[in-house]
Amino acid sequence: MGFIEDFKQHILRNVMKDIEKEFQKTWSIDYKGHVIEIHHALKEEQLILDGQIVDRKQKNLMFYLKLKPYSTLSGTLDVGDGVKQKVKVRFGGLIRFKCVVKVGRAVVWKESIKLDFLPWNHKEMLVPFIEQQVQIHHRVMDDALPDDEYVYSDHHPRVAAGYADRHLDDVPTPFFSRKLLNRFAKQLHHPTIKTRKATYEDIIFDRFASYGGEFIERLEKANLDEALMQQEAVWLLEHAAHREVVKFAVMVLGHTNCEPFKERLCAIGMHEEFTEYVISALLRGTREPNPLIWKLAQSVQGWGKIEAVVQLEAATPEIKRWLLTKGCESTVQHGYLAYTCAVKGELASALMQETISKELYDGTGRIIEKILQEGDPDLVDYLLEHAILYRFVSHAAVHCNNEEDYHALMQLARYLADEEAWEESLEDVWKQEERRLIQQKLQPLIDESRWQLSPT
Template sequence: MGFKADFKREMRNVVKDVEKEINKTWKIDYKGHSIEIINQIKEEQLIVDGITVDRKKRRSLLSHIIPYSKLSGILKLQDGTKHKVSVKLGGYVRFRCIVKVDHEMVLDESIKLDFLPWNHKEKIIPFIQQQIRTNHKIVDDRLPDEYYLYDENELRLAPGLSDYYVDERPTLFYVKRLLKVFEKQLNHPTNETRKKTYEKIISDNMASRSSELIERFQQTQWDESLVQQEALWLLEHAAHREVVKFAVLILGCTNCEKYKELLFTLGMHEEFTSYVVFALKNGTIQGNEQVWRLSKSVDGWGKISAVKQLEASTPEIKRWLLTKGCENTIMNEYLAYTCALNGDLETALSEDEISKELYDGASLIIQALLEDEVTIHRIEEYPNASSVLCRFIHHAHKHCQAIEDFYPMMKISEFLNDDQEIWEDRLNDSWTQEDYKDIQEAVQPFINDSRWSQLAIDTLKQGFSSQALKIALFYRLDVIDLLFALLEKDPANSEIYFAVMDTNHHQHIRELCTFAETHLSLSNLSDDEVSCLQYIVQDLYEHEGVGLPLIQAALRSDDGNLQYHALSVLKEWSPSYSQQAATRELIEMLFLKTKDKEDRKLAKQLLKK
């Protein structure tokens, strides 16, 4: 996001904080009559006996440079006498409300405006604790501070992912200055010192500063009890996630054994798992056992960070790494190498017989290591990979019964059939010709077995299966009729749309577009239908004129990616399509309402054609 957008969001947040601080209401009972004064950021009201008798509106924040606002009205008592109610509101450091009836002072109240950054906001720790108490897990991974981090309709990052996209450029003296203000907080814990620490924390991110923070903190000689007291205070009051991260890191630099359950609870939210892992390992007894326990309680970026820090110190942990450690909701490729290496996959597969659970776990790891679209850690990097593959194929004679059991056999065969140039590099590196030959001879009987191609077809007749589809395509089977039959049963299954578009067959794509035009709710797309349309539209560049109603639906949608691809496709097509009345009208509307510079640029180019 650019500087302008960041600045705009920061200003919005400032206005929101000021608004919450100065929104005040005073109620006075005067001789049986109600006088109510309401102060808000853009207006003040005087209400007498339920009727608004005066109101002052402010057009902008700049109007607040006028320090005081005055309101007045008439109060009629039961004896018929009328009295003037005068109100004076305002102030910078202290906000004062003075109310007089005629010349009689009936209220003079002064409130200090602290603008404490944790005030008037939902606190993060109670939010997490309530979910764990109620559900024993995190069911809503949104955090209360998201309003301050994301603009409306901006894509939200999965918990824990933001730490992988931090700015690695050093902020000079940030950590040194942060610890300096924290030291003042330790020695004089007041709202003023705590506010300075809090504001310093949220001015940057902890992910890129954590190593330096830990290193510098460990060089201090501060009173541990005071450190824990203030770290806990920050946790209790934290309404911003970076404050939680700082407090957990600081707590983890102390002996925090008695706080391990609190830490564990926080670690179940994957935004904080990696920080809690540090605290558990560094500051508690048997911290590795707690990290293992936490690894089993998370399944996204938190699991990835926890498993990478987990020491395979017992046979039980090693077995868990091989059977359950790799699988996660982000991508199994992130943990496959770690689990294979730390779980000692080679030794586990060297047994004469293994359990089906271990076979399934090894299957998942091997598939991830063989994945050719991800380059985190490939099978070539794993020591003795050829031995592992041979032993796995050996155990497949017993355990390979279902379509999902055969899938890794297919992946191994595809690996062996890589381009000759790739294999030349492998043979010059860590593999031998004998390795290649041994695996080829071991896997080929499975590949030659005709039951797997038939099982793939039978599986697809029952319902869509990505593995069955890949196996069918591996055997070069024509499955297009099956895919369209599956679409009839499940017309909003985006995976099927992707599979048909991936054929890049013009006639199949034309038929798919016709199907989508009649089966998707183009005027009111659901989330699933948006995904379906995305797969179609993004691949229509080379199919001029095909799916124009889908292009128009994409332009009408509120999805930024769809709109961009629709405009991009029209740019590649001949101008006659974008100049059609209905299409041109949609482009004009998008040009006027979009906030995306690239979309506006594309729309402008199309309108000029």
């Protein structure tokens, strides 16, 4: 299936889900001590009397929508003393959904509901869903979101939260950003259900994350009223049942004074689908974003943590120590994260001490392992040029007490012995000498290992 057909199928699938939810209705009516239940779905209807299904109809969707938007169910209700009464239910409609219940000839209940097909209706709102987890656990325990069914399918398998937006095709889409800005401007001046729906639908249809940067550039030049922007961003945030709408609202909120909302933004940012957007908003819209960014960095473990560490200022010894000991603990193998932690945490200086803590030794081992796994020569050069590898091995004699402590040493030994990895620096005398000195320092530790680990 080509991209266009795949995209059409994805949109159609989500539209049908919305239609099904809009038509999903259940009523329970008490009639003289008896219970009349009506279950209506797009493809099936049921009439239940006192707990027993007495009538059921299955429907062809297109037949219903085009030719016969009304249907009837009926059954017999035993009201006691040998008396039985006929129950008849008629319901349907495309603009207004009507349901009329008759017992005998008397209408005992009726309701008329306007079918709005609002994209946020009949769905769980994302922000309260996240806030509830944070309130209970002080972090997000599960990166699943209520709108997963609209995002993932057999053709769009689930990925880690925050991954997809970091790997988007960077294709200019000026039409989308211009169109959305016009929609949003109308919403600001006339904040009605109609204008909000129009903005909301544009956000989710065109996948806002793919052109969010372009939109923000246009927003900055549009000179829109800040108070109205904030008002409507908050409205969208509180009604968002789709992740793209949360991203849009957070980014817009960040272009206002969002000091009053910073704690709420921080809670949203604990879900890694939104960490990057929240940090951007905090940096732009709050006076002192760094404490909140650090809080986020300590609360996330995947792609969101990478963004948090990159944006975090190592302004205190406590933050520097955290970067070196906990900063690169992540569910994502990412050498650049380890490098960033080492540079911001001033790892080279920390290892110059005559003795270091076991916690710092373990953290240094994780940093070295991830940089070596990345295999980027520039990152490895950083370790060599700042004597980090040599000093780490020097501290190993004190801190290697079990098999796990030797993992980083063994990976380092394998890297030092890998001629292919050193091929480009064979004529670099200084690097080769540093390599030899580290190997010389490392070999006795490997030879004396009680676990007889092999560097190969």
